[in-house]
Amino acid sequence: xxxxxxxxxxxxxxxxxxxxxxxxxxxxxxxxxxxxxxxxxxxxxxxxxxxxxxxxxxxxxxxxxxxxxxxxxxxxxxxxxxxxxxxxxxxxxxxxxxxxxxxxxxxxxxxxxxxxxxxxxxxxxxxxxxxxxxxxxxxxxxxxxxxxxxxxxxxxxxxxxxxxxxxxxxxxxxxxxxx
Numbered sequence: 001x002x003x004x005x006x007x008x009x010x011x012x013x014x015x016x017x018x019x020x021x022x023x024x025x026x027x028x029x030x031x032x033x034x035x036x037x038x039x040x041x042x043x044x045x046x047x048x049x050x051x052x053x054x055x056x057x058x059x060x061x062x063x064x065x066x067x068x069x070x071x072x073x074x075x076x077x078x079x080x081x082x083x084x085x086x087x088x089x090x091x092x093x094x095x096x097x098x099x100x101x102x103x104x105x106x107x108x109x110x111x112x113x114x115x116x117x118x119x120x121x122x123x124x125x126x127x128x129x130x131x132x133x134x135x136x137x138x139x140x141x142x143x144x145x146x147x148x149x150x151x152x153x154x155x156x157x158x159x160x161x162x163x164x165x166x167x168x169x170x171x172x173x174x175x176x177x178x179x
Contacts, residue, residue: 001089003066008092009034011084012060018079019054025077031070032063036104043126043163055104066090117145117162127164134168 012033014022019035026033035054042049062083064070071090074080083090117123117137125133125147135147138157145162148155 003089004092007063007065009061009063009095009098010090010092012062013081013084014058014060014079015081016058019060022077022079023060026062029073029077031074034061034102036101061093061098117167122168123147123165124168125160125164126166
């Protein structure tokens with residue numbers, strides 16, 4: 001396995017909803033994790049909660065001088081599934097990309113997360129007059145999502161806001177979105 005010399009940024013895949021405990025564990029081991037969150041109103045009509053959500057659910061970044069020992073220490077941390085890698089070893093992320101990501105800390109505005117939805121994903125409409133309909137995402141443009149609804153004699157496409165739908169299957173990964 002090849003390790004790049006010096007401190008570099010790497011992406012880590014973590015267990016679902018383990019990001020905070022993973023961040024604390026890595027910090028206690030003197031690593032420098034980067035876990036970004038934002039505030040969002042709850043989508044449920046019966047609640048007026050402000051939720052803290054991850055920009056990259058299931059992923060975080062870490063700055064480390066990797067060698068075999070530190071690699072194992074990271075993998076042994078609570079919630080860590082893997083460091084993103086190829087056949088040669090862990091893949092570093094450029095400093096410029098991390099700087100762009102770190103700028104999100106100061107962003108105050110509406111967030112449309114495309115890690116939640118991907119083309120081909122099966123979704124259910126949860127708000128509005130079409131609540132309960134199930135369809136497949138055909139296209140995503142800003143906050144509007146085009147959904148194909150199977151009907152007789154063919155398929156009808158409608159556009160809804162991302163706040164009006166929820167995924168039915170979570171079989172899409174970050175790799176699906178990068179294609």
